[in-house]
Amino acid sequence: MDSTWDILQLELPSAIWETLIMIGISLAASLVFGLLIGLILYLSSSPLFFPRRTLNAVMGVLVNVIRSVPFVILLVLLIPLTKLIVNTTIGPVAASVPLAFASVAFFARLVEGAFSEVDKGVLEAAIATGAGLGLILRKVLFVEAMPGLIRATTVTVISLIGYSAMAGLVGGGGIGDLAIQYGYYRYETGVMIATVLLLIVIVQGAQFVGDWCARVFTRK
Amino acid sequence: MVIVLDKVNVIFKQKGRKMHAVKEASITVGKGEIFGIVGPSGAGKSTLVRVINLLQPPASGQVMVGGQDITRFKGAALRNVRLKIGMIFQHFNLISGATVYNNIAFALKANNYPKEKIRARVLELLKQVNLSDKAQVYPANLSGGQKQRVAIARALANDPEILLCDEATSALDLENTEEIIRILRRINRDNPITIVFITHEMDVARKLFDRIAVMAEGEIVEVGDTYQIFTEPQHPLTQSLVSRVLNIEVPEHLELKGQEEMLKITYTGERAYEPLISKVSKEFDVLVDILHGKIEYIQGKPLGILLIKLSGEAAEIARARDYISGQVFKIERISAAKEGGELNG
Ligand SMILES: Nc1ncnc2c1ncn2[C@@H]1O[C@H](COP(=O)(O)OP(=O)(O)OP(=O)(O)O)[C@@H](O)[C@H]1O
Numbered sequence: 001m002d003s004t005w006d007i008l009q010l011e012l013p014s015a016i017w018e019t020l021i022m023i024g025i026s027l028a029a030s031l032v033f034g035l036l037i038g039l040i041l042y043l044s045s046s047p048l049f050f051p052r053r054t055l056n057a058v059m060g061v062l063v064n065v066i067r068s069v070p071f072v073i074l075l076v077l078l079i080p081l082t083k084l085i086v087n088t089t090i091g092p093v094a095a096s097v098p099l100a101f102a103s104v105a106f107f108a109r110l111v112e113g114a115f116s117e118v119d120k121g122v123l124e125a126a127i128a129t130g131a132g133l134g135l136i137l138r139k140v141l142f143v144e145a146m147p148g149l150i151r152a153t154t155v156t157v158i159s160l161i162g163y164s165a166m167a168g169l170v171g172g173g174g175i176g177d178l179a180i181q182y183g184y185y186r187y188e189t190g191v192m193i194a195t196v197l198l199l200i201v202i203v204q205g206a207q208f209v210g211d212w213c214a215r216v217f218t219r220k
Numbered sequence: 221m222v223i224v225l226d227k228v229n230v231i232f233k234q235k236g237r238k239m240h241a242v243k244e245a246s247i248t249v250g251k252g253e254i255f256g257i258v259g260p261s262g263a264g265k266s267t268l269v270r271v272i273n274l275l276q277p278p279a280s281g282q283v284m285v286g287g288q289d290i291t292r293f294k295g296a297a298l299r300n301v302r303l304k305i306g307m308i309f310q311h312f313n314l315i316s317g318a319t320v321y322n323n324i325a326f327a328l329k330a331n332n333y334p335k336e337k338i339r340a341r342v343l344e345l346l347k348q349v350n351l352s353d354k355a356q357v358y359p360a361n362l363s364g365g366q367k368q369r370v371a372i373a374r375a376l377a378n379d380p381e382i383l384l385c386d387e388a389t390s391a392l393d394l395e396n397t398e399e400i401i402r403i404l405r406r407i408n409r410d411n412p413i414t415i416v417f418i419t420h421e422m423d424v425a426r427k428l429f430d431r432i433a434v435m436a437e438g439e440i441v442e443v444g445d446t447y448q449i450f451t452e453p454q455h456p457l458t459q460s461l462v463s464r465v466l467n468i469e470v471p472e473h474l475e476l477k478g479q480e481e482m483l484k485i486t487y488t489g490e491r492a493y494e495p496l497i498s499k500v501s502k503e504f505d506v507l508v509d510i511l512h513g514k515i516e517y518i519q520g521k522p523l524g525i526l527l528i529k530l531s532g533e534a535a536e537i538a539r540a541r542d543y544i545s546g547q548v549f550k551i552e553r554i555s556a557a558k559e560g561g562e563l564n565g
């Protein structure tokens with residue numbers, strides 16, 4: 001029990017920090033690029049906006065390719081790119097590159113889904129007022145899709161917590177990696193249980209906060 | 221603004237199948253007119269009105285609004301035209317995540333309305349539709365009638381010259397329907413805004429419309445003055461639509477004996493029927509029974525329907541009938557309904 005506590009005291013703070021870095025970077029990338037790609041996927045498929053078959057198909061395939069490659073393989077495949085971007089292949093920042101790729105693609109699809117759920121009639125009514133695209137996107141599409149976007153973010157954060165454990169394989173560190181390193185390789189069951197419990201609490205917390213935000217933005 | 225649709229066609233292509241939703245439709249709606257489009261579900265009514273603000277671009281034909289051919293308009297030019305065309309819908313289509321205030325302000329922002337004036341304008345619009353106390357409420361907390369009034373306020377925000385209404389009262393109960401009709405009539409009276417209104421409710425049609433177009437299977441089969449459409453429907457579809465308003469119930473279990481005849485009389489204008497009936501029973505050797513009578517108002521003009529039974533000698537009945545037909549708008553012989561059900565004229 002002593003050793004469990006020692007290990008946790010020694011390793012946990014940095015593990016939490018590493019997890020935060022990985023999730024923070026990937027989530028930020030998702031909220032920027034995933035949102036953008038999801039928006040383009042939606043706009044290019046919706047008859048109300050700019051149906052562009054080819055653009056939609058090309059982007060769709062690209063997103064699907066990233067999503068269909070198993071994450072561990074993506075990790076390895078992206079090593080050269082990671083080296084190019086962050087000039088290193090180990091550590092949480094380096095691990096964030098493949099993590100961000102996966103989560104951008106994942107989030108983009110969820111975003112597209114959230115936008116498609118928006119009532120066409122409401123969008124049409126907005127178009128009929130003579131409003132420009134920017135105004136319609138900001139004041140109608142995003143407003144109406146907000147609960148869906150928040151739920152998509154929640155789901156993404158939670159899967160990032162899972163994926164970030166695998167990122168430990170390329171030296172990313174993090175809470176998940178701690179569980180694997182000590183619990184799986186060194187038979188420190190106590191550490192494993194503690195970290196897994198911590199992960200459960202974090203996931204539950206993320207879900208709770210996400211649900212709460214989504215509810216606040218749902219006015220139906 | 222005058223609206224002219226000239227030989228408009230709309231064709232939907234779906235998985236290789238072609239659907240000719242609007243066929244060679246031509247209508248002219250005068251400035252300040254309340255123009256109705258009626259017809260069965262799937263007739264193409266919604267598609268046709270959506271052509272007017274180019275939510276649905278036509279496959280061929282011309283769309284003229286206020287003397288301008290807008291058929292090929294795109295981008296900013298199209299948006300400018302749309303600012304002058306308000307639209308309301310059956311399901312209101314309000315932004316659910318925005319307050320009543322912001323829903324209306326949206327239309328003003330679409331028009332680059334001066335920021336500092338938006339507030340006053342929104343409040344003024346809310347007052348017009350009698351919702352001043354609901355500015356900060358979300359649409360989910362409003363009744364259907366209230367939602368439609370918000371939609372009307374939004375549609376009127378930029379002082380449009382045209383208002384398109386697609387089944388605007390169809391999701392509302394009688395009371396709210398009346399209220400919306402009242403508001404639209406007032407708007408139309410106060411500033412001569414051109415209204416195009418789709419409905420399948422003939423009751424709304426007779427109260428609101430100046431003229432009516434009847435649509436079936438993508439074609440406009442009849443256009444006419446509302447009173448004329450109701451009193452002299454030409455197309456079979458129009459006749460059946462109108463008959464629902466002007467139907468009259470034949471009393472149950474009514475059996476006509478040999479020497480009896482049932483007549484349905486339609487009379488127009490203010491003329492009352494009592495003098496006619498008393499005259500008939502005085503001058504002819506027949507007994508007149510009034511079975512049922514009612515007056516409907518079409519655009520405020522009365523249209524009377526009377527169901528009477530004549531008994532007497534066949535020859536005398538025929539003479540009486542001839543006399544009556546010279547005095548009234550329309551006369552029909554009616555046989556007793558088998559189950560005493562409804563009879564349409
Ligand atoms: N976007 C679309 N794509 C394919 N077909 C369509 C589309 N919109 C309408 N249609 C078809 O066109 C026809 C006319 O539809 P429309 O909605 O104009 O009818 P409507 O007269 O308004 O009927 P309702 O009274 O039910 O509203 C229908 O057969 C409909 O299925």
Ligand SMILES: [Mg+2]
Nearest residue numbers: 265266267387
């Ligand atoms: Mg319709």
